[in-house]
Every structure is written in structure tokens, then in C-alpha cells.
Amino acid sequence: MEVRLQKKVLIINGVERPFMCDPERETLSDALRRIGLTGVKVGCGTGVCGSCSVILNGKVIRSCTKKIAAVEDYSKITTIEGIGNAQHLHPLQVAWMNCGAVQCGFCVPGFIVSAYALLQENPDPTREEVRDWFQKTRNVCRCTGYKQIVDAVMAAAKVMRGECSIEDIKFHNPEDGEYYGKPVVRPSALAKVTGLADYGDDQALKMPEGTLYGAIVQPRVAHHAKILAIHTEEAEAMPGVYKVITAKDLLAAGGSNLMAEGQFHERSTVMTPSRKVFQDEKIFRYGDVVALVLAESHGLAREAAKKVTVDIEPLPEYLTYLDAVMPDAIRVHDDTPNIFAEQPVLKGVGMEDAYNVEEMIDKAPYVVEGSFMSTREPHLSIEGCVLQSYFDKDGVLCIHCKSQCTYSSIGRIGNSLGVPKDKFRIIMNPTGASFGWSTNAGDLVLAGAGTVCTGRPVSLSMSYEEHQHYSGKRCPAYSNGRLACDKDGKIIAAEFDVGMDHGAYSWGGDDVMTKPARFTFWPYNVPNVAGLVRVANTNHAFGTAYRSYGSPQAYTLSEPLMDMMADKLGMDPFEFRYKNIARPGETNINSYPFRQYPMEKMMDTMRPLYEKAVAEAKAADTPEKRRGVGIAWGGFNVTEGTTDSAEVALELGADGRIWKYDTWHNMGQGGDVGSLMVTLEALKELHITPEDVQLVQNDTKLCPDTGMAGASRSFYMDGNATKIAAEKLLNNMRKPDGTFRTYEEMKAEGIETKVIGRYETTTTPGLTRLDPNTGVGDPTPAFTYCLNMAEVEVDTKTGKTTVLKFTCVDMVGRVGNIDAVNGQAYGGISHSIGFALKEDYQDVKKHANMFGAGVSYIKDIPDDINVIHMPVTIEDGPFGSSGASEAFQASGHVAVLNGIARACGVRIHEMPALPAKVKAGLDAIAAGKEPEAPKKYFLGSDMYEELENIKENPVQYDSYNFYQPLGDADADRPF
Known part of the structure; x- marks a missing residue:
């Protein structure tokens, strides 16, 4: 391929810089990054995220869409490197x-x-x-x-x-x-x-000679099809292409091509892994990968990837849960029904009389019911999938990646690459956020396959669109529910039936379904409950972790029903909630006491703010701009449950500093400063400062396994492990007179300068997994709580909703770092607002980039966000702290939706609340009609009939632990 270059001279950061460029292919960001200015980051690649912003001749531009040929010689450019450096900060x-x-x-x-x-x-x-x-x-x-x-x-x-x-x-x-x-x-x-x-793409520019650059082949010809043939010949013949790898190459290299999966639940019907590294028999979803092209550059690899074609035979496509559970639907995976796991919830009744809940509700003085749908929310982190792999001098396969579970990734890779688990080293790159999608190891096996099949270092960088189609998303959910109250407004009973769409692959689906089984109608006192949560495969993006994993789907049902019941009773929605929050001695829907009872104090704190907001909304309400105030309770668990554990190491270094080793994965939530905070507090006796602590993090060769960054567990687990390690180190350092030994004194006396601290949730008495037959259980030692209030305005001409203010009263235990906790709160709230109003990944063409998928810009989020942290100490938490992330994205979206209903009477049952939906509701009201709501969803069978079936087919279970790896994958317990 002929390439013609051009000399370019630009004044960059005040200095004349001559260089060569490719005017046909390079953008300004390409050129700037290539000459070493990697402070210019490229996220979307389409000019919609601004991470590549530079100043060109006095104007801010997005350099990823500016062709270098269009930049005149001697133009003046300012990048971050020209604004300030580490020695002279702006x-x-x-x-x-x-x-x-x-x-x-x-x-x-x-x-x-x-x-x-x-x-x-x-x-x-x-x-x-x-x-x-x-x-x-x-x-x-x-x-x-x-x-x-x-x-x-x-x-x-x-x-x-x-x-x-x-x-x-x-x-x-x-x-x-x-x-x-x-x-x-x-x-x-x-x-x-x-x-x-240096994030992933920055590392890629600095890889040594001999590196191959990868591009994935996503056919994007169907959501579901048989693969008849994969044609790689044209791509392989292109100059600069080293190899095109498919499943047959990986199998020939000794890999199984099957990613490790497992069962988390006794009622899972999945018996074999469902996901391959490279699909060779079927396409199960739009983003499936059939090949990896390796070439001398990323550009060449991408050009060659376009030449790989696939012959297919189309199969029926089920793009929603409702499609996949119809009686005539074929199986997405041959070895399991589409509904592959179920979790019942029964409280106040036994399996033998579950129908009593239905009768209680039928006979109750006040009953409301509704059906609701939450969307396939995309994470929309600005950095997508970028990683590198290579064999080191000891024959260890090293993968530098975005991963919030470095050790768990080894288990999830399993035997897919044919590499023994003790021959992996997973290293986390500096990371441009994730919010959960990087708990999956799918991109790791692609890069690893390139190295395994060639023996060469590989750098794999997906375009944002490739990443959007490849990565997992939040599970959509369809739910039916009813709520019953007595004449005084006290809840009598509730029933709910939730169907979760886990997309093309099963991994983790039987785990995420336990969240609606815990958080529907949380944190209220509901004496009688009959519920069922089911999870199914479809032909869409697979379900994966996303902040508040599984609980937003629960609140999407229960919090609107709470508002609807308040309306039916003629009661203020705040007062109705206040009457029904659980008080000490009352139990959650899983029949156990709440770990903490801050609910009344939180509502007392919110009350004057709510009353003020309601009064202001009434005063500002006009026919053109309707105002309303929405309330929603939320919360989430802390830790992964009954067998969670974490290890950290503390070392007194020869330099006199404290060296801290852990895998507190820093996705942006503050894994570095969180680890620093607990270390400073645990070693307070030494009077150390932040400058005295050196963190070594997220490298499986150097760090003990502190566990994944998920389940709001990191602060709780790492903090408690750090306390244990600190006690050991202080005991080793302490002299009989109470002073502390130096490094040299410890070495001279033969005293260990490095210690391990290990913490396990088994130290919390009484933890028990949810019973797979009844839903009774208490799996986690702590929780976080959020009470959300959204003040919204609806434009009646267009249906557009604007969130004007947002208030959150939370309980996250003692705050460890105020800026980090506030950042998690503001960030979670912003995602909640986007979730409510526009974020979606259902239409794979329309939602292929950040803008199309509804990413929230600054004017979509209010500047007036008020977060109030309740001063509550968690007894078992490190230094009184709990978790501080996921509760902030649990139910804020419903506060917005309830605010819309309060403002203009339009109840959005199926998210997101796009202007057209709100306007249709307004038009119906103007015409004297009820806004259209969905009929009760068919979720696969009648809920009570399915509960009867479960009663007749109980399963044995271990109340403490359950995890079973599938197939012959060489995988340890991944969590």
C-alpha cells in the first residue's frame, strides 16, 4: 500500500515543531499523540466527548475529527502539556x-x-x-x-x-x-x-519493536445466525498483515476457546460455558467477534479487518426478554431453556401457602398495580477496550488491561487460551473508568489469544463503536407488581414478578437476579411478600456489572408503586414512605432485620428540604413549564457476601516509607486515595503523612488478592484487612518502651518488615445466602442507604424534562475522604438522571456511540446537587465506614420519574422518559384520557404457578457458599 507523507510545521505550546504526517489518514490528534503529546486523549473518535480538546489558533476544537491536512502550517496549538507541568502547575x-x-x-x-x-x-x-x-x-x-x-x-x-x-x-x-x-x-x-x-492507548504508542497491533472482526450482519464460513484470505494477503486468528488457530495453539463460566445459584440450568473467545458456529449477538487481525499498525489491522467476511444462515432474533420467553421461541443456547434461573421470595407465608399473599392483596382496602421496564443502560465510559499482552522472560502471559478484578480475571479466562493459571500476570493500566463493564474478561482473552497464537506482543485497541457493541450492559428488566395497604396507609402485602434480560451470555445472570430479590420494596416494612425473579438469555448485549448491579431494576418497580399508593390514599408520598419505613425490630423482604436503621433519621433530615421544594415547585408551576418533586428510597449491599475475603500487605521500606500492596482497583472511584486513607488511619501512631506512603496496586505478581472493585466492597474489605496488617506491623515495630524500631533496627533483630493482613466476612456472625426455595437469607454484613429527591420541570410543548435540583441524604458510615465520596455521589446521581431520561443501548445502529446512546452533557445535569452524609458509624466497618458508591445509582432515576408524574401527571412505565413519551402522555391527558400504560407483561408463566412448581421441586443448598465452575475450565472461585 502506497503511503505519501507531507511535512508539517506547527507552533505547538509556543515551540516550532516540524514533523512528517500522513495527510490522507491522520487527524490532528493522531499527529499530536504520535509526536509524544499523549496528554491529548482520544475517547469517542467522533468529536462528541471532548477528551481530545486542544486550542487551535485561539479556539477550542476537538482534534480527533480535525484532519491534519486541514491545519495550516504555523498554526498555533496549545495542549495540556503547554498549560503546566509537574514542576510548574497552572x-x-x-x-x-x-x-x-x-x-x-x-x-x-x-x-x-x-x-x-x-x-x-x-x-x-x-x-x-x-x-x-x-x-x-x-x-x-x-x-x-x-x-x-x-x-x-x-x-x-x-x-x-x-x-x-x-x-x-x-x-x-x-x-x-x-x-x-x-x-x-x-x-x-x-x-x-x-x-x-499513560492509559491504554498511550501504552500502545510506547510498545517496543516486534509488537503486533490487533483489530477485531465483528461481522455485524445479524443478532442471531449460523456461521457457514469465515473468509480471511483477502485480509491475510494485505501488506503489513501478520496473521488473522480465528477459533481454529486458538484451538491449534492448545486453547479451549471457551471462556470460564460458573453457577452462582442452585436453580441455574446452565451446564456448559456459553461464550467463546472467537465464535465459529453461531453469532449470538450483534457484537460477537469471529476473528482478530494482527498487523504492523492499528490502522493496517483495521483496514484488513474490513476485508474479513462471514457467510451466515439467519436464525430467529430475540431482542428483548419478552420475545425470548414466548412459548414458540427457540433456545438461544441449545443446552438450556432461555429462562435459565429463578429466585423466589416469600415472607409471612410458606411455600405451601404462597397464594395467601394474592388473596391478601385481593381483599385489601387499597391496592395499586403496574408493569414497568428499565432499559439496557450503557456504561459510556469515555475510554473503551484497550490492552496489551506479551510473554515475559519467564514464559508468563502478561496482560495490561482495564480490569476491576485482576485476580478474578484469571479465573474467568479459565482454559480458553490453554495457559495454566499460574502462568498469568494481570496488570491494571491507568484506567478511564468502567462502572462495571470491565469485570468481564472478554477483551483480555482476545489480546491473550493474539500472543498465544503468535508468540509476539500484541496491542489491541477497539474503536469506540466496536467497544460499544462488544462490552456488556446493564440488564433490562420487565416487572409486574402489586402493593396492598390497610385503611390507615400501612403496607399489608406486596407481590412482584421480575424478568431480567441477560442478553447472549449467561455468566453472572443467576447472581444479578438475587438483587431484585433483596431490594424490591427496600427499606420498607412489608409483612407479607410473594415474589419471583427470573433471568433469560436473548440475542442482545450480554448483561454485566454496572454500578448498583441489579438493584435499579428493583426500584424501577417498587418506588413508582409507592407513589401510586400514596395517590390512591390521598396521602403525601413523603408521608406514606415515612409511615412505612422499617423501624428497629422490623425485617426486610428476606425475613431478616436490617443491618442498620437510619431510615427515620434520614427522612427527618430530608423533610424540611422536601417541604421547601414542594412549596417552590407550586409557586413556579405554570401551564407551559410544569414543576414537580419526586422522592425515591434506595440502597445497596456491601461486600460480595458470605465468603468474601481480602488481603493486603504493609511493609516498612528501607527508605523509611510505608509500602502498601493491594488490588484496590482504581477505576476513577478512588482506589488509590481510599487505600491511602485507610493506611494513614490504621498507622496513625506512626504520625505518617500521605508523602510517607507508597502504593503498589493491581498487579497479580506484586500484590496480594484484595478482591474485585464491586459490590461496594473495596473500602470495607481493604480497610478491615489494612487494620489487621497495621496491627501486625505496629507490633513488629514497637519496642518495649513504646517507641518504634527503624527499618535498620528491625533487620538487625531479624524482625519481619512486611506483613499480610487478611479479612473475611466469615467474622460477621449469622450471614447466610438466600434460600433458593424461599428467598430467606442475610448475605452481607453492611449496607448503604440513599433517600433521593429530584426537582424537575417539564416543558409541556415538547415533553422535555429538565432536572433542576437533586438532593440526596445518604448513610455510608463514616466518610473516609470527603471529596472522593462526594464524587461518587455526584457521579452516581448523574448516571441516574441519564438512565431516567435518555441513556439506552437497544437500537445497535442508533446507539452505537456516546451521543447516540444518550450520554449526559453538563447541561443535562443540575449544578445544584446537595448531598448530605448522615453521621452514622458502621460497627463492623473499618473505622466506622461502609461502602460509598453503588447506592448513589440505585434509585435516583425513579426520583426523576416520580418527579415527572408529580409535575404533569404522566407516569413513565417504560424507560427512558424521552420527550416524545412524556408529550404523548400530556396529549392523552389534554384529550381527557388516561396516559397509556403497558398491560401486564407475560414473563414466561403465571408467577403463582411457577412458585407452586418451585415448591414441588425444592433444591438442596448450602446456606454459606455456592459456586460451581462449568465445563473443564481451569478456574478457581472467581469472587
């Missing part, structure tokens, strides 16, 4: 670090460059002017919810105007040594604000 960079505006950090260089241009043009902006600017420049952040970003711009602007010094906006070490709860700056923040953090 006030914007200092403010970003100290205002909590750095989380994953991938978007940060683009935001700072954009903000720099703003302050050159307008040195004294208002908050709304800052927001307008970022809306115009299309800078997207998925982590922060934007509030702390605006805080940082305002703080930096004050410094630049001379109204305060740069020291005034910095965090300073407290004189009393009390760091816990304070806004200690993240250790990774400096690299991120200067553009020096």
Missing part, C-alpha cells in the same frame, strides 16, 4: 486536584484545555457561564457529575484574578495528623492533570 491543574475534579482522569486534559481557553476569554465567569462553555465544547465527564469540575474552574479563576493565592485552594496536611474524612488529594491526580498518566 492554577487550573492545582484546582482540579484539590476540588475533587479528578476521578478516572481520562477527560481531565481536555477539560483543563477547554477551561484555559474560557478563562482567557472570560476571566470572571459565573457558574452557569462555565457550564454553557463546556456544553458548547462538548466536554463529557462520566465520573464527577460535573459539579466539582465547575468548582475547580471557579477556584482557579479566583487565583488568576489575584483574589486568593494558589496556596489558598490547596489541601494542606493537618497539624494534628487527623486525615480521615478530609479531602486528601489522590496520589494519581498529578499525572492526570498534567496529561502524563
Whole structure:
């Protein structure tokens, strides 16, 4: 292939830079990154996320869509590297670090460059002017919810105007040594604000000679089809192409081509792994991969991947749960029915009289019922799938990747690559967020297969569209429910039937279904319950972890029914909830006491804010702009349950510092600063500062297994393990007189300078898995709680909903780092608002990129977000702390939906609440009709008949532990 280059001269960061470029293929971002300015990040590649923002001749542009040929010679360009460096930080960079505006950090260089241009043009902006600017420049952040970003711009602007010094906006070490709860700056923040953090694509540019570059082949010809032939010949013949790998190549190299899977539940019918590294017999969903092209560059590999074709025979496509469970639907996977697992929930009644709940509801004075659907929510992290693999000098397969479960990834890879599990090393790259999709190891096996089949280092980088189709999504759910109350407004009974769409692959489906079985009608006192949760395969994106895993689907049913019952009773929705929250001694729907009872105190805190919001909404309500206030309870569990464990290591180094080793995976939520905070607190006797701690994290060769970043477990588990390790280290260091030995003294006395701390949830008495026959159980030692309030405005002309304010009263135990916890709150709330109003991945063509899938820009999220942390101490938590992430995305979406109903009378039963849906409801009301609601969904069978079937076919279970690997995969328990 002939390539013709062009000389280009640009003034970059004040310096004349001549270089060669490919005017036909390169964008400005390509050229800048290639010459070493990797602070220019590329996320979407289509100009909709702003991570590649640079200043070109005084104007902010998105460099990923600007062809280098269109940039005139001697144009002036400013990148993050020209704004400030580690030795000479700009006030914007200092403010970003100290205002909590750095989380994953991938978007940060683009935001700072954009903000720099703003302050050159307008040195004294208002908050709304800052927001307008970022809306115009299309800078997207998925982590922060934007509030702390605006805080940082305002703080930096004050410094630049001379109204305060740069020291005034910095965090300073407290004189009393009390760091816990304070806004200690993240250790990774400096690299991120200067553009020096090397994410996956930055690592790819720095791979040594001999590296092959990969591109996946996704046929995208069908959601479901038999594969008749895969044609690779044309691609293999292209210059620069080293090899095209398919299933046959991986099998020839000794791999099984089957990713490891497992059963988490006795009622799972899945008996063999359902997911392959490379599909060779069937396409099960739109994003399936049939081949991997390896070439001398990513560009060549992508060009060659387009030449691989597939002959298919179409099969019936089931794109929703409702399609897949119809009586005439064929099996998605031959070895199991489409509904592959079920979890019943019975409270107040036994299996023998489940029908009594139905009778109670039928006879109750007040009954409401409804059917609801939550969407296939995409995570929309700005960085997609990017990773590298190679064999090291010891023959170990090393994979550098985005993974929030480095050790678990080895189990999930299983024997798919034919590499023994003790010959893997998983290393987490600096990561541009995930929110859950990187718990899956599908991209790891693709890169690993390239190395296994060639013996060469491989760098695999997916385009954003490839990543969007390849990665998992939040499970959509369809649910039917009824709620009954007595004449005084006290709940008598509830029933619910939930069908979860787990997409093409089963892994984890029988685990996620246990969440609606725990969190539907949580945290209320419901004396009698009959419920069933089912999970099915379809031909769509597979279900995977997403913040608050499985619980938003529960609240999508129960929180609207709470509002609907309040309406039926003629009671304020806040008062109805207050009457029915659980008090000490009352139990959850799984028949166990709540671990904590902060609910009444939280509602008392929210009450005056709610009353004020309702009064303001009434005063501002007009026929054109309707105002309403929505309330929703939410919460989530902490830890993975009865057999969760975590290990960390602490070491006194020869340099006198404390070295901390763990796998607290930093996806942006603060795995680095969280680990630092618990270390500072646990070793407080040593009077150490943050500068005295060196973190070594997320490398399976160097770090013990602290477990995955999920289930809101990391702070709780790592913190408790750190306490144990700290006690050991302090005991080793302590002299008889109470002072502490130095490193040299310990070595001289033969005392260990490195210790391991291990914590297990088995130390919490009484934990028990959910009974697969009844749903009775108490699997986790702690919870987080959130009470959400959304103040919304509906434009009656268009149906567009705007969230004006959002308030959250939470209970996450003692706060470890205030900026990190606030960041999780604001970020989770922003995802909840997007989930409610527009985020979706159902139409694979329309939703192929961030913009099409409904990513939330800054003006979609209110600046007025008020988060109130209740001062509650968790008894078993480290230093009184609990988890602090997933509850913030559990039910905020329903607060928005309830707010719409309060504002204009339109109840959205099927998300998202797009303007057209709201407008259709408004039009129906104007015509004197009821807005259309879905009829009761057919979820595979009548719920009570299915409960009767379960009663007649009980299963034996271990109340403590259940995990069974499938097939012959070489996999340990992955969690």
C-alpha cells in the first residue's frame, strides 16, 4: 500500500515543531499523540466527548475529527502539556486536584484545555457561564457529575484574578495528623492533570519493536445466525498483515476457546460455558467477534479487518426478554431453556401457602398495580477496550488491561487460551473508568489469544463503536407488581414478578437476579411478600456489572408503586414512605432485620428540604413549564457476601516509607486515595503523612488478592484487612518502651518488615445466602442507604424534562475522604438522571456511540446537587465506614420519574422518559384520557404457578457458599 507523507510545521505550546504526517489518514490528534503529546486523549473518535480538546489558533476544537491536512502550517496549538507541568502547575491543574475534579482522569486534559481557553476569554465567569462553555465544547465527564469540575474552574479563576493565592485552594496536611474524612488529594491526580498518566492507548504508542497491533472482526450482519464460513484470505494477503486468528488457530495453539463460566445459584440450568473467545458456529449477538487481525499498525489491522467476511444462515432474533420467553421461541443456547434461573421470595407465608399473599392483596382496602421496564443502560465510559499482552522472560502471559478484578480475571479466562493459571500476570493500566463493564474478561482473552497464537506482543485497541457493541450492559428488566395497604396507609402485602434480560451470555445472570430479590420494596416494612425473579438469555448485549448491579431494576418497580399508593390514599408520598419505613425490630423482604436503621433519621433530615421544594415547585408551576418533586428510597449491599475475603500487605521500606500492596482497583472511584486513607488511619501512631506512603496496586505478581472493585466492597474489605496488617506491623515495630524500631533496627533483630493482613466476612456472625426455595437469607454484613429527591420541570410543548435540583441524604458510615465520596455521589446521581431520561443501548445502529446512546452533557445535569452524609458509624466497618458508591445509582432515576408524574401527571412505565413519551402522555391527558400504560407483561408463566412448581421441586443448598465452575475450565472461585 502506497503511503505519501507531507511535512508539517506547527507552533505547538509556543515551540516550532516540524514533523512528517500522513495527510490522507491522520487527524490532528493522531499527529499530536504520535509526536509524544499523549496528554491529548482520544475517547469517542467522533468529536462528541471532548477528551481530545486542544486550542487551535485561539479556539477550542476537538482534534480527533480535525484532519491534519486541514491545519495550516504555523498554526498555533496549545495542549495540556503547554498549560503546566509537574514542576510548574497552572492554577487550573492545582484546582482540579484539590476540588475533587479528578476521578478516572481520562477527560481531565481536555477539560483543563477547554477551561484555559474560557478563562482567557472570560476571566470572571459565573457558574452557569462555565457550564454553557463546556456544553458548547462538548466536554463529557462520566465520573464527577460535573459539579466539582465547575468548582475547580471557579477556584482557579479566583487565583488568576489575584483574589486568593494558589496556596489558598490547596489541601494542606493537618497539624494534628487527623486525615480521615478530609479531602486528601489522590496520589494519581498529578499525572492526570498534567496529561502524563499513560492509559491504554498511550501504552500502545510506547510498545517496543516486534509488537503486533490487533483489530477485531465483528461481522455485524445479524443478532442471531449460523456461521457457514469465515473468509480471511483477502485480509491475510494485505501488506503489513501478520496473521488473522480465528477459533481454529486458538484451538491449534492448545486453547479451549471457551471462556470460564460458573453457577452462582442452585436453580441455574446452565451446564456448559456459553461464550467463546472467537465464535465459529453461531453469532449470538450483534457484537460477537469471529476473528482478530494482527498487523504492523492499528490502522493496517483495521483496514484488513474490513476485508474479513462471514457467510451466515439467519436464525430467529430475540431482542428483548419478552420475545425470548414466548412459548414458540427457540433456545438461544441449545443446552438450556432461555429462562435459565429463578429466585423466589416469600415472607409471612410458606411455600405451601404462597397464594395467601394474592388473596391478601385481593381483599385489601387499597391496592395499586403496574408493569414497568428499565432499559439496557450503557456504561459510556469515555475510554473503551484497550490492552496489551506479551510473554515475559519467564514464559508468563502478561496482560495490561482495564480490569476491576485482576485476580478474578484469571479465573474467568479459565482454559480458553490453554495457559495454566499460574502462568498469568494481570496488570491494571491507568484506567478511564468502567462502572462495571470491565469485570468481564472478554477483551483480555482476545489480546491473550493474539500472543498465544503468535508468540509476539500484541496491542489491541477497539474503536469506540466496536467497544460499544462488544462490552456488556446493564440488564433490562420487565416487572409486574402489586402493593396492598390497610385503611390507615400501612403496607399489608406486596407481590412482584421480575424478568431480567441477560442478553447472549449467561455468566453472572443467576447472581444479578438475587438483587431484585433483596431490594424490591427496600427499606420498607412489608409483612407479607410473594415474589419471583427470573433471568433469560436473548440475542442482545450480554448483561454485566454496572454500578448498583441489579438493584435499579428493583426500584424501577417498587418506588413508582409507592407513589401510586400514596395517590390512591390521598396521602403525601413523603408521608406514606415515612409511615412505612422499617423501624428497629422490623425485617426486610428476606425475613431478616436490617443491618442498620437510619431510615427515620434520614427522612427527618430530608423533610424540611422536601417541604421547601414542594412549596417552590407550586409557586413556579405554570401551564407551559410544569414543576414537580419526586422522592425515591434506595440502597445497596456491601461486600460480595458470605465468603468474601481480602488481603493486603504493609511493609516498612528501607527508605523509611510505608509500602502498601493491594488490588484496590482504581477505576476513577478512588482506589488509590481510599487505600491511602485507610493506611494513614490504621498507622496513625506512626504520625505518617500521605508523602510517607507508597502504593503498589493491581498487579497479580506484586500484590496480594484484595478482591474485585464491586459490590461496594473495596473500602470495607481493604480497610478491615489494612487494620489487621497495621496491627501486625505496629507490633513488629514497637519496642518495649513504646517507641518504634527503624527499618535498620528491625533487620538487625531479624524482625519481619512486611506483613499480610487478611479479612473475611466469615467474622460477621449469622450471614447466610438466600434460600433458593424461599428467598430467606442475610448475605452481607453492611449496607448503604440513599433517600433521593429530584426537582424537575417539564416543558409541556415538547415533553422535555429538565432536572433542576437533586438532593440526596445518604448513610455510608463514616466518610473516609470527603471529596472522593462526594464524587461518587455526584457521579452516581448523574448516571441516574441519564438512565431516567435518555441513556439506552437497544437500537445497535442508533446507539452505537456516546451521543447516540444518550450520554449526559453538563447541561443535562443540575449544578445544584446537595448531598448530605448522615453521621452514622458502621460497627463492623473499618473505622466506622461502609461502602460509598453503588447506592448513589440505585434509585435516583425513579426520583426523576416520580418527579415527572408529580409535575404533569404522566407516569413513565417504560424507560427512558424521552420527550416524545412524556408529550404523548400530556396529549392523552389534554384529550381527557388516561396516559397509556403497558398491560401486564407475560414473563414466561403465571408467577403463582411457577412458585407452586418451585415448591414441588425444592433444591438442596448450602446456606454459606455456592459456586460451581462449568465445563473443564481451569478456574478457581472467581469472587
